Amino acid sequence: MGTRIKDIARELGISESTVSRALSDHPKISNSTKEEVRQAANELNYQPDLIAKSLKLKQTKTIGVIISDITNPFYPEIIKGAEDVANKNSLNIFLCNSDYNRERQQNYLKVLAGKRVDGIIISPIGEKYEIINFLIKNRIPFVLIDIKPAIKIETDCVYADTEYGAYIGVKHLIELGHKKIAIINGPIVNSPCKQLKSGYMKAIEEDKIPINEKYLKECNLKTEGGYRAVKELLKLGKEEIPTAAIFISDITAIGAYDAIYESNMKIPDDFSILGYDDIPGAKYFFPPLTTVAQPKYELGETAMKLLIGEFASADNWKHKQIKILPKLIIRSSTAKPPDR
Template sequence: MKITIKDIAREANVSTATVSKILNNKDQRISKETRERVLLIAKEKNYIPNLMARSLVTRKTNTIGLVLPDITNPFFPELARGAEDKANKEGYMIMYCNTDDDSEKESSYLEMLAQKMVDGIILTQSANKEGNIESLNKLKIPLVLIDRDINVKNIKGKVLVDNFSGAYEAVDYLLKKGYKKIAYITGPLSTTTAIERLGGYTKALEDSHILINFDLIFEGEYKAQWGIDGTNELLKSKVEFDAIFCGNDLIAINVIRTLKEKNIKVPEDIAVLGYDNIFLSEMIEPPLTTVNQPAYQMGYEAVKLLIDVLDNNKDGKTIKLKTNLVIRKSV
């Protein structure tokens, strides 16, 4: 049988109120003897507080919802890990949800999290559809956006990365290295990340007075398979190109594989540049030149920001983290 605060109260000859105060270290005006007696009994009986009951009255669950597209994409475990580490440090736990970039799954999860009364939600928003934003607006729970931006009212904070300058720097690097016909195999342009990176890509080309060739831009998903399919589409299209900038590393790695299979050498024939700097990007052959995103830090900062918002009930902060180009051998 679970032992409760009542059992302790009875045994110690005090009221439950007193026990509660002692256990939570709330009311300082309690005699040392009583305090120690209660604490001792609690320890002896191996008392475990019932957080449901507590939450019911305090309206605080010390739980955070983390909703991500897909934990299987190596970018997200890092992020999740950062989030969890900070959460743990602050006494929070994390409920995690994979949306597969499916807006129905997303809103279903958001509702479930609302029922569970999580204190806050950290969200990498999926496909940016009407209905979804509706339901986000309805949501009463503090929301912190991470990675992808979106225009919703009750956002309590954002942790973003400067995708524009990340992409700019990458493409500029390619240009400085002498590449002129740079293809871009991007993720879905329904995400702000993809849009911003596209912005960086075009700006870099413009600044070098290179005309943008839309036949060189291929839009797909942020998934490994798209690296293969995108490369094939690109090759089939017969446009000339000497480098490929990729929406993320997962794509880039599979671009390289596909090129190799066709006996196209990287970087001698074609240069490939990725985005994310997932840990396996340095383990492939050739090691991938890529734009480093501080995934762990993003998760960490998001939780930090959220808890800060929760504690102080102010909002609006946007944290913008920097990327940096990691030069390896694929360019």
Template sequence: MVTIKDIAKELNLSYSTVSLALNASPMVSKTTMRRVKEAAREMGYKPNAMARALVLKRSGIIGIIVPDITNPFFSSVAFGAEQAAHKRGYNLLICNTEWNDELESHHLTLIVEKKIDGLLIASVNKKNHLLEGIIKQDLPLVFISSAYPSARCNFVGIDAEPGGYLVGKHLTDLGHREIAFVGGKFNSFSVQRRYAGFIKALADQKIAFNKEYTLSGEFSIESGYENGIKLLKKFPKVTATMAADDLIAVGMLKAMLERGIRVPQDFSIVGFDDIFIASLPGIELTTVFQEKKLMGELAMNILLDELNSGGDSKREKKSIVLSPRLVIRNTTAPPHSE
């Protein structure tokens, strides 16, 4: 079995230099790191996770908290994070909260007890007192998609407000005036930002938004379906809607089609996230694209860079804000004229 000593001897480097390079430490130059990793690969070196944990006093495990791993947005984020972790010799522990505050608290407690090396948070109840405690522990931490408002933390995601604005402008440019907003949970910071951008776009076009056209629910196809039916019954004048995510939009599309409402000829629908089902034949949803997998990769690399710098709490935090992009497909058109 090839060891770090073997690589050090082959490259005429010290044991500590090779060890630091294999752990992507910023204390080693990029040139040396590349030499070490190439040699390790050619020599068939396999890191001993248990030995590394003992030497570095680390578990080699990074946690990620997601509210719904079955939602393609969050599974794509987790996939990107896992790939980035494996490339750097770490494992990912996925904690699925199912949008349940009690289960979320259970996972946060578990994370502290298991002494993981760092934490990614794709969504969490910002009022959870356990979260504030974790932040104070100086555990390397990155928020994904939804920033934490009361602390200076690492963040990766899009600015959701311009994304909402793109949707509002697209629908008003098509000529829609009676437009609804169907959200998931409105205590979600990212949903609040999407909603704010949507409302601003309407205001810029001098269109007064009827607040009764705001519906809330869950981030699911079922919830979108139920709200689609409610919208048709209560607000027949509405000709278009922005859904807070693609699952809600697909549920609304199903409700419309079952009741003989043609999309987009009679009713326009726009989603958010551009998950894989959005582009499928028969759906072809107009939506806002997010770099989901890239978010996970970037977040993991930020976290591991901080971890390998010694987890210095005074280290400058990073915020990477990606640009949203409107993807126009077949669920939006000018309003139908009688």
């Protein structure tokens, strides 16, 4: 239906190869024909078929990005960072939203492989070995995002140091005087969740605070997960109800607001809430949420740069694992514990 190189060639009475070369400004084509070709292309509204080009050239100028929840404000900033870098390098992004669903993640992996993307940035959910195996087997360059590398794994990755983030967060709670501190975590199979726990443990143990197993909660990563977890905590004996909690994300912390208010308790007077991520809007919660800020944009930016190989110079033979430090943002959802 549309215009092809063939059509331009016919129109001008020259060969397809000449048109192709003229369009890509090949030095061996005369300026006059180049001009003619460009004009004809314009008149005929020629749009190059990137599919055909990709097939021939074996590169798609496209990077696949798989994230787990586009609705979580944590991700859009990452995507933006990645997209900005991609654009600067005339690359495009194929965005996939696994929605915390492993099957869907697996499916997207296959689609991206089939679409022959030039590389993949993925924030993996669930067991990551199969993902890594798949990518390696299919020879797709990739960068893991927001995953702390395990010892055995040798891959490029960019991650925020959640262990450190959890540590400084819980330390902050301890300094305020809290001793009954809960942790509302996501599924512990996820790397950031693992890290959150170990940061929490480190801070708790450092201050010789006894560990209460009932304070260790796992929930799904949505608001409703946080809500339910806190509801359960509030059912404990009066003396045992924690006075503070650290959450795996601001989104789950929001659920805590709901649960606490439903019980006619006050934040932070009766319960201190420490979020994680610093999503836009956290500043305007009631009360403004104390949280650990993720370097979101930077995470996306760095991952894409790494993938593109901007960082690959002298020693690009070895995998880079880049750590970015989060920051504690103290607002008003944390305060000293109530004297019960």
